[in-house]
Amino acid sequence: MRGLMRKDFALMMLQRKLLIMVLTIGGMLGATSSAASGSTFVVAYVGFIFILLATSTISYDELDNGETFLMTLPVTRREFIREKYLFGIIVTFIGWGIGVVLKLVFGMISGHFMLNKESVMEVTAILLSMILFLALILPVILKFGQEKGRIVWIVIIGIMFILGYAYEKWAQRTGMDVSARVSEIFSRHSGQVFPFAIILVCLLTYISYRISCKVWEKKEF
Amino acid sequence: MVKLDHAKKNYSGFSLDCSLETNPGMITGLIGKNGSGKSTTFKAMLGLIALDGGSVDVFGKPVSELDSKDKQRIGVAFADSGFSNYLTMKDIWAILKSTYVDFDEKFFQDKCRQFEIPMKKKLQEFSTGMKARVKVLTALCHNADLLILDEPTVGLDVIARDEVLDLIREYMENHEQCSIMISSHISSDLENLCDDLYMIHDGRVILHEDTDVLLSDYAVIKVSETDYETLDKQYLIKTKKEPFGYCCLTDQKKFYLENYPKIAIQSGTIDDLIIMMNGGELR
Numbered sequence: 001m002r003g004l005m006r007k008d009f010a011l012m013m014l015q016r017k018l019l020i021m022v023l024t025i026g027g028m029l030g031a032t033s034s035a036a037s038g039s040t041f042v043v044a045y046v047g048f049i050f051i052l053l054a055t056s057t058i059s060y061d062e063l064d065n066g067e068t069f070l071m072t073l074p075v076t077r078r079e080f081i082r083e084k085y086l087f088g089i090i091v092t093f094i095g096w097g098i099g100v101v102l103k104l105v106f107g108m109i110s111g112h113f114m115l116n117k118e119s120v121m122e123v124t125a126i127l128l129s130m131i132l133f134l135a136l137i138l139p140v141i142l143k144f145g146q147e148k149g150r151i152v153w154i155v156i157i158g159i160m161f162i163l164g165y166a167y168e169k170w171a172q173r174t175g176m177d178v179s180a181r182v183s184e185i186f187s188r189h190s191g192q193v194f195p196f197a198i199i200l201v202c203l204l205t206y207i208s209y210r211i212s213c214k215v216w217e218k219k220e221f
Numbered sequence: 222m223v224k225l226d227h228a229k230k231n232y233s234g235f236s237l238d239c240s241l242e243t244n245p246g247m248i249t250g251l252i253g254k255n256g257s258g259k260s261t262t263f264k265a266m267l268g269l270i271a272l273d274g275g276s277v278d279v280f281g282k283p284v285s286e287l288d289s290k291d292k293q294r295i296g297v298a299f300a301d302s303g304f305s306n307y308l309t310m311k312d313i314w315a316i317l318k319s320t321y322v323d324f325d326e327k328f329f330q331d332k333c334r335q336f337e338i339p340m341k342k343k344l345q346e347f348s349t350g351m352k353a354r355v356k357v358l359t360a361l362c363h364n365a366d367l368l369i370l371d372e373p374t375v376g377l378d379v380i381a382r383d384e385v386l387d388l389i390r391e392y393m394e395n396h397e398q399c400s401i402m403i404s405s406h407i408s409s410d411l412e413n414l415c416d417d418l419y420m421i422h423d424g425r426v427i428l429h430e431d432t433d434v435l436l437s438d439y440a441v442i443k444v445s446e447t448d449y450e451t452l453d454k455q456y457l458i459k460t461k462k463e464p465f466g467y468c469c470l471t472d473q474k475k476f477y478l479e480n481y482p483k484i485a486i487q488s489g490t491i492d493d494l495i496i497m498m499n500g501g502e503l504r
Binding site: 002003004005006007010011014060061063064065066067068069071072073074075076079218220221 | 264267269270271287288289290292293295297299301302303304305306307308312315316317318319320321369
């Protein structure tokens with residue numbers, strides 16, 4: 001598995017120009033944002049770009065039937081998937097970490113730096129949503145490939161949009177605002193909600209991993 | 222080392238039903254025309270496809286039960302698949318070193334130097350011959366007990382082909398208990414390399430013979446229609462009608478040489494064999 005990890009880092013570093021560009025833009029966003037929320041955006045921006053870079057290694061594997069050869073290396077199908085998740089999570093942490101550092105540095109420079117419970121919760125929430133995003137996209141990409149995966153994502157986003165629209169209509173008609181209620185619970189019980197959210201993200205990531213294992217075990221090369 | 226017992230795989234328009242075996246200390250060749258099922262057979266051996274029937278055992282256990290330790294003992298080279306072309310040889314070196322417990326760094330380094338493989342160039346900038354050498358080196362670099370080499374010489378010029386084949390020969394000399402399964406379009410490659418040969422046609426093994434026996438006992442007999450009538454046909458494997466009369470394949474060359482000294486008998490090359498067995502036309 002160490003070999004695959006090395007391969008994925010080597011493939012990711014092929015896009016170092018994009019990485020430098022992302023960090024430059026991230027830095028510029030951090031430097032120009034006057035409010036703390038602006039610098040929080042930098043954490044999400046850098047982090048999500050890193051996730052895309054991590055999943056792009058799957059495209060490199062797919063190119064020229066590369067996966068066929070990779071599956072002859074001394075890893076089982078399950079270990080191959082484990083490596084993809086591990087690599088994805090490590091890269092996500094790196095991206096998030098860089099984002100947090102940028103936020104801190106530019107927060108200090110602009111004088112908006114505040115190390116309080118809210119800002120810690122804010123960046124932790126971003127990290128959790130990033131891992132959740134990774135857990136959602138990995139099974140889709142592994143099942144359909146990067147190209148077809150994009151189409152599947154457009155369909156999923158379309159369905160989500162329709163559901164959101166339907167919810168809004170329903171909320172208008174019934175006068176119930178579930179999202180406002182959820183936000184209220186979150187802000188009032190943040191101490192309890194956060195550990196629950198962490199457990200939930202871990203559980204969903206594990207479910208995602210098991211789904212990907214099933215996908216990969218059935219795949220023919 | 223590898224045993225396929227009626228390994229079946231059905232695709233639309235093609236079905237494989239293959240039985241074959243490789244043994245320690247032997248180089249086994251798989252020959253057949255394009256689309257005959259060579260690559261599908263290799264994929265079945267490596268557990269890359271799900272079988273519709275039959276079984277594949279590697280190192281005495283079902284291929285589906287091979288773990289990473291077992292796979293450490295297998296070296297593979299495919300003609301159409303390998304490490305990403307965006308990686309450099311330096312990257313591949315590091316990857317192999319981290320992947321294989323028994324990675325032979327000195328061998329790898331020596332061969333890279335011998336073949337003048339550039340370390341910092343991406344594989345996509347390599348020539349076909351250089352890429353083929355890298356693929357074979359990748360398969361040979363970790364002292365594997367089983368080598369599965371699918372068309373390792375495809376698209377290579379004579380010199381590059383010879384270098385790749387020498388590499389395989391050298392490996393066999395240093396790993397006497399190793400088993401090698403190799404396929405090639407170029408039958409002369411296999412004639413000089415393999416201990417035994419399987420011929421596959423439309424997904425079925427139609428011939429299995431020791432290479433020595435193939436070259437010494439098999440022959441192509443060319444006879445006129447009148448000579449054909451008097452010919453003892455019990456040792457003819459295949460007969461084809463030709464403009465001059467008949468062309469026949471036999472595995473009893475001596476019998477016909479002794480009993481029919483006047484007819485034209487040519488020692489069979491593997492190319493002749495493929496053409497005769499596949500029902501093509503002789504040139």
